[in-house]
Amino acid sequence: QSVLTQPPSVSAAPGQKVTISCSGSSSNIGNNYVSWYQHLPGTAPKLLIYDNNKRPSGIPDRFSGSKSGTSATLGITGLQTGDEAEYYCGTWDSSLTTVVFGGGTKLTVL
Amino acid sequence: QVQLAESGGGVVQPGGSLRLSCAASGFTFSSYSMHWVRQAPGKGLEWVAVISYDGSNKNYVDSVKGRFTISRDNSKNTLSLQMNSLRPDDTGTFFCARDFAGFFSGTLDFWGRGTLVTVSS
Numbered sequence: 001q002s003v004l005t006q007p008p009s010v011s012a013a014p015g016q017k018v019t020i021s022c023s024g025s026s027s028n029i030g031n032n033y034v035s036w037y038q039h040l041p042g043t044a045p046k047l048l049i050y051d052n053n054k055r056p057s058g059i060p061d062r063f064s065g066s067k068s069g070t071s072a073t074l075g076i077t078g079l080q081t082g083d084e085a086e087y088y089c090g091t092w093d094s095s096l097t098t099v100v101f102g103g104g105t106k107l108t109v110l
Numbered sequence: 111q112v113q114l115a116e117s118g119g120g121v122v123q124p125g126g127s128l129r130l131s132c133a134a135s136g137f138t139f140s141s142y143s144m145h146w147v148r149q150a151p152g153k154g155l156e157w158v159a160v161i162s163y164d165g166s167n168k169n170y171v172d173s174v175k176g177r178f179t180i181s182r183d184n185s186k187n188t189l190s191l192q193m194n195s196l197r198p199d200d201t202g203t204f205f206c207a208r209d210f211a212g213f214f215s216g217t218l219d220f221w222g223r224g225t226l227v228t229v230s231s
Contacts, residue, residue: 002154035217037155044114044221045147045155050210056219088155092216097169099145099216104154 003028004089006102012079013110020074020105022089028100032092034072036065039086039104048087049074079109112136112220114206119225126196130225132189132206140164140184143209145218146191148227150202158204159191160214169214174200196229203227 005023012018022034036049047056049065052072064075072089089102118130132144146158159170159180168180179192189206203224210217 032216037218039155042223044223045205045207045218046221047217047219050217050219086154090155090157090216090218092214097214098171099147099157099160099214099218101147101155101157 002103003093003096003100004091004102006087006089006105008103009106009108011108011110014079014081016079017075017077018079018107019076020087020089020107022072022074022102024070024072024091024100026070027095028070028091028093029067029072030070031094034065034067034089034091036063036072036074037088037090039088045088076107081109083107084109112208114208114220114222116204116206116222116225119204119227121228121230122196123231124196124198124229126229127192127194128196128227130191130193130204130206130227132191132222134187134189134206134208137208139182139187143211143214144180144182144189145207145209146180146189147205147207147218147221148200148202149205149224150199153202155205156202160209161189162213167214193227196227198229201227201229 039045052067053065205224207218207221
C-alpha cells in the first residue's frame with residue numbers, strides 16, 4: 001500500500017492528452033514539492049517534473065505538472081507511442097521523514 | 111554528464127548479506143545527498159534510504175531499519191548499501207539516485223540503471 005495514490009493505468013490515443021492524478025496528505029504533498037518520474041523497464045527512471053510544475057532541461061513542454069492542496073497531476077499532451085511507460089509521483093513526507101512514491105500508473109498509447 | 115552505475119547485486123540466501131555500490135561521475139559527488147530506491151518484481155518504486163552530502167545524516171524506510179546501512183566515500187565518489195539479514199521480500203532491483211540538493215529535498219534528479227538482488231534458497 002503506497003502512501004501516495006495513483007490510478008493503476010490510463011490510456012489514450014496518439015496525439016491526445018492524458019492526465020495522471022496523485023493523492024496524498026498534508027504531511028507529504030500538502031506541504032512539500034511533488035516530482036514526477038517516467039520509468040521504462042530495464043532503464044533508469046527519469047525525472048520529468050520537479051517542484052510541482054518545473055521541467056528539467058531536455059524534457060519537452062508536452063509534459064506538465066500541477067498541485068492543489070494534497071493532490072497533484074501530471075499532464076501529457078500530443079501523446080506518442082514512446083510515452084508508453086510507468087509514471088510515478090514522489091515527494092518528501094515530513095512525518096515519516098522519508099521519500100514516498102505513488103504506486104505507479106501504466107500509460108498505454110492505443 | 112551525470113552517471114550513476116550500481117554494482118554488487120546477485121543471488122543470496124535468506125539471512126545472508128550483500129553490499130551494493132554505486133559509482134558516481136560527472137558531478138561534485140560530495141555536494142549532494144544520495145538515495146537508494148528499490149523495485150520488487152512487478153511492483154512499483156519503493157524508497158529505501160538517504161544519506162546527506164557529508165554522511166552525517168541518514169534515514170531509512172522502516173522495513174530495513176537495523177538491517178541495512180547506507181554509507182558514502184566522498185574521496186572515491188562511491189555510495190554503498192550494506193544489506194544484512196536479507197529476506198525474500200528484499201528481492202528486487204536496487205537503484206541509486208542523486209538528490210536534487212545537498213539536503214533531503216525528496217527530488218531525485220538522476221538515477222542509475224539498477225542492480226538486481228535475489229534473495230532465495
